[in-house]
Amino acid sequence: MSEMRIRSDFWERYLDIVRDCLIPYQWGVLTNRIVCSTPSYAVRNFKIAAGAEEGEFSGFVFQDSDLYKWLEAVGNLLAYEKDPELERKADEIIGYIAEAQEADGYLNTYFQLKEPEKKWSNLLECHELYCAGHLMEAAVAYARGTGKDRLLGTACRLADCIHRVFGWEEDKLHGCPGHQEIELGLLKLYDWTGEDRYLKLASYFLEIRGTNSYFEEEFERRGRISHWTQGPVEEPNRHYNQYPYSYYNQFHAPVRCQTEAVGHAVRAVYMYTAMAKAAVLCKDEELLRTCKSLWKNIAETQMYITGNIGSTPSGEAFTRAYDLPNDTNYSETCASVGLIRFSMEMLKAELDSCYGDVIEKALYNTVLAGMAVDGRHFFYVNPMEAVPEICEANPERNHIKTVRQEWYSCACCPPNIARTITDIRSLICSVSGSRICIHQYIGSELEAETGEGAIRFSLASDFPWDGRAKIRILQADGVYGEFALRIPGWCIGCRLAINGQKVRPEDFDTERGYLMVKRVWKAGDLLDWVMDMEPHFIQADRRVYYNAGKAALVRGPLVYCMEEADNGSCLHECRVDAAGDIREKWEKDMGGYCSLFIAGVRYRGRIQEKLYDRLAVQKEDVCLKAVPYFLWNNRGQGEMVTWVNVV
């Protein structure tokens, strides 16, 4: 796409929130002007490393990445609209970053300031390559957004430094990162610079993984010391859950032999994203097949209905097919960000609506749920149900917060939300040959350079509230083109009219879940595409034991939940009448949303003298109100439930 502007009330509001609240707020945190639970020190670390300030390193070993992710979001924002003041701030810190870089290109404030002799000695735990990857992503975004290449230069020098240290050659280190990210960073750097060595280095990091015992050897070399305990430990990693320790970081097998998503969910999807991107860039069919089976394993067996992943807090990890508990899951916001990126790369490899479906689920439900409507409070963990008293009392549920937090000492999620929302444009549309593929119905104005010529068009939609999308050709001059319109998985009925002329459904030309409209286009042409969004109930596959007898309410891409604010406490007493009518109502609070009303029955319990007493069933008919899952917990702390028993 040569040009794209967002024209969506819904998304422009989110972009405003990110620009006006989240980005300044994050800046405040990174510069320690806003101090939450733990001060960040991220900017200060760079100033110290640059010699501009005195002091010691503070924060986690991966603290640098928080700043890089902020810069990536800023780059995205500046591409969207100019903001001289923000750009000045960013340029200033980019200056410090450049000055902090060592002569050979090395850059990581933790090791430079705290343990200069230990560089590259603990790849498994110490996130050096992870931080480098985020620098590369930020540099490309910033170059794209501003045309400035100072950060890009820093990133390239660091990439070159890494290239001198790591690789297949005998005199180089044969390691790879404990937290994947550099693979994708290098691929983006390759995309932007065209430098072949970055592609090769990314391939190296992917392909070396799981093929040698480098992590074990470096562990022995450093005297079996763990970064986290600063003392000797028995194994390089802790065994996690029922798996050997290598599963946690996905080095249990060469990547091409991996077929099931395992281990730390964020690490996993970051790696799969890079694998998919590399497969496309290298036209590597085998690698693509691997990616497909990993993607299918996630989407078809290990993903929540809201597009979140990671069934357990133990290792923030995947567990096994169909193990999807509602009240003890982890489902990190970052993991859904990674899943969106993985799906987007898969979509570049093959047009199939399944990818856009998952992106839509993860985006509208989990990513948006990760941030309060005030843009200043965040969820790391995204449960499918929550009772504040239980989450407070029970250790297996205590990782679930029932109030969004101001910040986190390990602050990965808020910046990830920022860079996703500011880059929302990248999810809408792709062009290949004469084909213009619409993946997400986000109101926008676009110019597509097709193989046949340029087509400028507007996409008007009120997603996620209304299922109508109008594509109007603004400029085309008789260019032939194929519009491929994703038919969402949730859509039961749809209607198309071209210039007011209805197309009969039996005449629909579809291809892997996309409706194809082939035509020579001229300005003024109008595609009127309506996807039915009636709310309805969903059931999970029977093998998801946790959801037996339960249903979830959805409307279009949105999953709904019930909250205590609307329905009182003890929500688990409620059951929904899935055969009853579902009434819609437009609400004005929380930025405006469509609420749903359903009939149900409440099995009212009683506060009784004895903990256990004779059963006396007290049923009452109730009208239940459901709100979009992504808006939960914006009206104070309270219970929430997504999967509800049916009557």
Place this chain on the structure above:
Amino acid sequence: MSEMRIRSDFWERYLDIVRDCLIPYQWGVLTNRIVCSTPSYAVRNFKIAAGAEEGEFSGFVFQDSDLYKWLEAVGNLLAYEKDPELERKADEIIGYIAEAQEADGYLNTYFQLKEPEKKWSNLLECHELYCAGHLMEAAVAYARGTGKDRLLGTACRLADCIHRVFGWEEDKLHGCPGHQEIELGLLKLYDWTGEDRYLKLASYFLEIRGTNSYFEEEFERRGRISHWTQGPVEEPNRHYNQYPYSYYNQFHAPVRCQTEAVGHAVRAVYMYTAMAKAAVLCKDEELLRTCKSLWKNIAETQMYITGNIGSTPSGEAFTRAYDLPNDTNYSETCASVGLIRFSMEMLKAELDSCYGDVIEKALYNTVLAGMAVDGRHFFYVNPMEAVPEICEANPERNHIKTVRQEWYSCACCPPNIARTITDIRSLICSVSGSRICIHQYIGSELEAETGEGAIRFSLASDFPWDGRAKIRILQADGVYGEFALRIPGWCIGCRLAINGQKVRPEDFDTERGYLMVKRVWKAGDLLDWVMDMEPHFIQADRRVYYNAGKAALVRGPLVYCMEEADNGSCLHECRVDAAGDIREKWEKDMGGYCSLFIAGVRYRGRIQEKLYDRLAVQKEDVCLKAVPYFLWNNRGQGEMVTWVNVV
């Protein structure tokens, strides 16, 4: 009671299992003749310490206690009936124990063999006092069962050694155990020997707790080394869950100031048991009030319907009032053994049927569930529901085994079951003044020495299957006595006839849940006491969120569950019609039991192409079979559920 014999098919069968299977099996394990996952070495450690064998200590720091608990069960068994071969085996090992004891009375094979210079240096973690307590309990049981006092002598010498080391005096150590148990051991030793110093030492250990920073000081003295990691750690204990570390071992406050049960459940109830016993022995009203509030906190807010306790595997601990998850709980068998003992001590302090109710729940449901009908497989953890696939896949549920294990390296539960069953007689009846209190309706023949004279009587019952108990006076000679018959909490209706003469319910003389029958007794008198045992459904207090809309099926003291063996898989799809009839059927397998049949509805799910698909409710009427919870998992691995949704 001067004499007591069990005359109950049900309990004699269990005594047979313990005598014929469990005790020999445990002996095989303790002597390494049977090797399960981890060899025990418990007997070998003593032989080495006695100089009768060469070698090194093996096993946990608390390994000695496994042998002591076995000896306690053997002592109980020998009191029940002579067994020269078993007694010979026990005497032999008692000889080694005596020879292992040091001149000053010290005895603990771990420290003697492995770290002789570190005695009493790590009370928090190293279980020296815990093992000593178990020796004392075993010694008293063995003396009672055999009349022999060699083990008692060893126990007293160790108690005296401890008495020289610990106490209020300035020149003694002011510590107390990290795992409570010695308090109860000393109180039993006092009971048996009448030596006042044992009572005082027990009181010391209780009262010093939570009043000083001894655990912190010893931690500093040993250079902050943890026994478990053998390396330095930051704090004496790990913080556990949401609580400061002192809560885990209940030294967060002086015991008299504790009102809520917290921390490791077994440690907690062992301590409360000793507190209650000390309160009675010392007529300490204040301490008794503390015990009452702790007991009520457990029984009224933190106990499962099966009498098990410990809602979380994190610290094997209590969490908070009404937090009673069904699928992630810990509920260690040992904790229920401790709860029975605590309740029994409370019963000695005050006659109230609530204590007998809890004892009955814990005994018939959890303790018996802890052992397979073969006497060779055991549960440590007692869930309220379980799905094998989930327990295998999900880390928050992986501590739940869905097949009883052969043994455990930390083998506390099987010996605890053995000593409870072999001491079952102690739970039946107590005598105080002219009052003969029947707490548990376990068929038996008893002779009570009341203040007015001796009364011999038989208690005939087919508990837990039938609610009739017949008390027949065998010998009395016109002795006045008051029979106090516990009216179980589960009993809705009851009938009494004295010598064939019905007593009208309005003439019942009751006192705190006991029916009082006052009379001058003569041989041949018959009390025919019938407690209605119709099966019915129970609901939990509304604050137990996990059980909203659910019910549990009970019959008399037994809680029932549904198993996959009878009802197929995906049990969570089933709901019970709580208003329908409940049909009883006598079954011959698993030692014979009463099964229950109930009408219900199954919300049948489907294995579908998509993980999430449009809801299509498929209900079908089903007949569900329930079996006693304590018998679950005796017919192969499969799903089990206790709390079921009602229709």
